[in-house]
Amino acid sequence: MQADFNEHLTPLPRIAQKHRTGSLIFKVFVVSALAAMSLTAIAQTTSPVGTGVGATSLMQYDKADRTEKILEAASKEGTLTLYTAFRPQDLPLILGPFEAKYGIKVKAWRSGSNNVTQRVVREAAGKKPEVDVIMMPASEMEAVYREKLLQPVSSPMMKDLIPSAIASHKHWSTVFMNVTVHSYNTQLIKKEDLPKTYYDLLDPKWKGKLGVESKAEEWFSKVVSVMGEPKGTQFFRELVAKNGMSARLGASLLHNLVIAGEVPLALTVYIDLPEKDKRAGKPVDWFALDPVVAQGFNMAIAQKAQHPAAALLFYDYMLSPDTQKLLASLHYYPASTKVANPYTQMKIEVIDPVVTMDTFAKWTKSFDDIVIKNSSSK
Numbered sequence: 001m002q003a004d005f006n007e008h009l010t011p012l013p014r015i016a017q018k019h020r021t022g023s024l025i026f027k028v029f030v031v032s033a034l035a036a037m038s039l040t041a042i043a044q045t046t047s048p049v050g051t052g053v054g055a056t057s058l059m060q061y062d063k064a065d066r067t068e069k070i071l072e073a074a075s076k077e078g079t080l081t082l083y084t085a086f087r088p089q090d091l092p093l094i095l096g097p098f099e100a101k102y103g104i105k106v107k108a109w110r111s112g113s114n115n116v117t118q119r120v121v122r123e124a125a126g127k128k129p130e131v132d133v134i135m136m137p138a139s140e141m142e143a144v145y146r147e148k149l150l151q152p153v154s155s156p157m158m159k160d161l162i163p164s165a166i167a168s169h170k171h172w173s174t175v176f177m178n179v180t181v182h183s184y185n186t187q188l189i190k191k192e193d194l195p196k197t198y199y200d201l202l203d204p205k206w207k208g209k210l211g212v213e214s215k216a217e218e219w220f221s222k223v224v225s226v227m228g229e230p231k232g233t234q235f236f237r238e239l240v241a242k243n244g245m246s247a248r249l250g251a252s253l254l255h256n257l258v259i260a261g262e263v264p265l266a267l268t269v270y271i272d273l274p275e276k277d278k279r280a281g282k283p284v285d286w287f288a289l290d291p292v293v294a295q296g297f298n299m300a301i302a303q304k305a306q307h308p309a310a311a312l313l314f315y316d317y318m319l320s321p322d323t324q325k326l327l328a329s330l331h332y333y334p335a336s337t338k339v340a341n342p343y344t345q346m347k348i349e350v351i352d353p354v355v356t357m358d359t360f361a362k363w364t365k366s367f368d369d370i371v372i373k374n375s376s377s378k
Contacts, residue, residue, distance in 0.1 A: 015023070025131060048369075058312055059301070066156075070316070071102070073309030079105040080310035084135040085113040090330050099324070104310050110140050113140045125147050129304040131159070134367060135318075137178060138296040139218060142353035145171050150300040153312065157319035157336075164350045165296060165335040174296035175318050177333040179348060180210060180219050183258050183274040183286045184265045191285070196289050198223070198235065198289050206342040207243040211263035213254050214247040214372060217294045219268050219352050221363040226291040240374045247375040259284050271343065273330040294348040307338065 058070055084091070088110050095106045109119070113136045123129045134144065152172040157158050158173060159215070184194065188255035189209075195201050201210065213219075224232030239245070246263055248254045255273040256371060257263040261281050274286040299318055301311045317323055324336035333343050356363075 019245050035070035042154065057311060059151060062154060062156075066110060070309055070313050074104055074307075076100065077104075077307040079107065079315055080132040080307045081109070081130050081230040082109045082133045082135065083109050083111075083116050083316070084133075085116050085129045085137065085140075086110060086135055090137065093330065094318075094323070095204050097323075098314060102313060102317075106314070113137050116140065117143060120144055120149060121147060124304070125137050129302060130306065131302045132305040132307045133299065133301055133314055134155045135175060135297065138172075138174070139356045141172050142357050143301070145169075146357070149303050151302055152307070153315055154314050155312075155319060157316055160164065160338045161319065161322070161335050162337060166179040171321060172298040172300040174335045175299050175313075176297050176324075176335055177348065177350070178267050178297050179288075179294040179333045179343065179346070180216075181271045181274070181286045181288045181292070182265065182267050183255060183269045183284055183295070185263075185283055186285050187234050187283045188261055188264045194287050198227070201233075201239055202242060204243070209264040210239075210243060211246040211248060211254055211257065212371060212375070213251050213266075213268040214249045216268040216377075217360075217367040218295060218356055220367045220371065221356070221359070222289060222293045222349055222351055224366075233366065236370045240274065240371055245371060245375040247372055255284075264303040271333065272331040277333075288346060290344050290347075291321045291349040291350060291359040292315040295351040296335075296353070312320050348358045350374065 058066070058073065061069065074224075084096075086094070091108060091110055091254075095108060099106055116134065116136050117140045120131055120134060124147070134141065134150075141150075152170040153173070154170060155173070158170075161173065165174075180373060193205075195203070195206075212353065220236070224236065226232070227235060248263070251269050252273065254263060254266045254275075255269045258266045258269070258274075259277060261283075269286070274284045277284050278286070288330060295353065299315060301308065301315060305311045319336065321336060321338045324334040325339045326340050328334045329343055331342065333348075334341055
């Protein structure tokens with residue numbers, strides 16, 4: 001497997017640079033600004049490649065010989081390019097079996113979801129698309145979808161996915177759910193002392209012990225909305241004023257600071273992180289308060305994919321029961337109903353990426369004003 005984790009990206013337009021890096025408002029400005037640079041170029045990428053039952057036409061092919069046709073075409077292509085924000089330590093564990101089984105080489109470029117979004121749009125605007133498959137969180141995928149840079153896909157694996165995992169337009173599918181939970185250092189906090197509700201966090205004993213990821217606008221918006229907006233915003237104002245909040249850039253960093261004891265209790269980490277390290281014997285565990293917020297980690301095939309058949313083969317592979325079982329073994333929340341879900345005891349509240357995109361300005365400002373500006377940020 002080839003991997004390029006340090007690709008240099010050209011400077012962003014000034015319209016994007018003035019916004020806080022990592023926020024959803026920043027992501028949307030990046031997409032809109034770059035798309036405006038070359039509307040004609042992007043429009044050219046929306047035309048299908050080939051006719052008949054060619055590689056691109058296979059995206060909607062549903063005959064009995066579908067698998068054979070995909071394999072034949074993919075073998076001729078021999079490779080595919082993946083842009084993803086997938087966890088770097090787990091990426092080889094997912095790509096290795098695919099390469100071994102099909103003999104298709106995967107050129108993987110892994111970076112943060114902002115960078116993935118930027119690179120996809122830049123390539124389209126420059127008429128030099130390289131990406132075949134994109135995997136990243138739902139909100140960023142929605143931004144790319146709105147720029148008409150994805151193509152619809154029909155896969156027999158879709159029928160086995162949870163309802164929220166398929167868009168009606170079929171331009172993306174959810175591979176797994178990024179479930180936001182709360183982690184704590186087990187040497188600093190006893191399990192019996194954990195809060196039972198969000199409002200328990202107002203207890204003075206949590207003063208100076210709480211951390212949050214500084215890009216958690218989507219989590220914030222869902223929690224506030226479920227509480228009821230006036231009540232929810234007042235809760236967070238009171239929480240930050242009374243007990244403080246340490247804002248850290250990156251869920252993985254925040255998680256590692258919990259293990260180190262620098263942040264005794266983190267409100268926003270993805271469930272696989274503490275579950276992995278708990279099983280590895282590190283001083284960390286997790287719990288979940290209602291509402292348990294989740295967002296799809298989605299997959300799509302680029303409209304101008306250079307290796308469409310290999311991309312489709314990979315698409316099926318990621319949604320297959322075997323790969324979904326592998327994801328579950330790595331402590332992710334699988335999207336398939338055909339595998340044992342290790343987190344079935346949880347009722348999750350799924351973030352709607354369409355709503356997120358339509359209300360990004362409101363919630364980014366609210367999160368900044370209430371939490372970030374009044375937190376100790378690093």
